[in-house]
Amino acid sequence: MRLWLRDSERRPDPVPAETDDRKAVLVGLGLWAVALVVVLVFARQLADAGDGWWFWTVVVGLVLGLVGLAYLSVKRR
Template identity: 50%
Template structure:
């Protein structure tokens, strides 16, 4: 097996595949939301064992998931709109 090919030996790059990232983002955001609820319920215990930071981490995970969903939705809308 060779690790380096010349340009003439390379096959062309495949076409990019269209994917729907919304499902993955919804699943990840839901998982962070469950973690946030669990962390808020057990906040005192988490703080006593040195994991009080997990509440903020889970909240940031939910916020980033919501931002990611908004970005993906905006990109989908732009792709559908006809160019002027």
């Protein structure tokens, strides 16, 4: 196996696949929303155990997902 090929020996790069990134972000946001509901149901138990940071983790996941969705909307235009 050779590590280096001459340009004349290389095959052309494949065409990039068309994807709908918004669907992936929306699925992720849905999962974060489900996680928020679960964390809110168990909020007292998490706080008593010292694991209240889970709430903020879910909030940050939702915020970053919304930022990503906004970015994709701007990129799509």
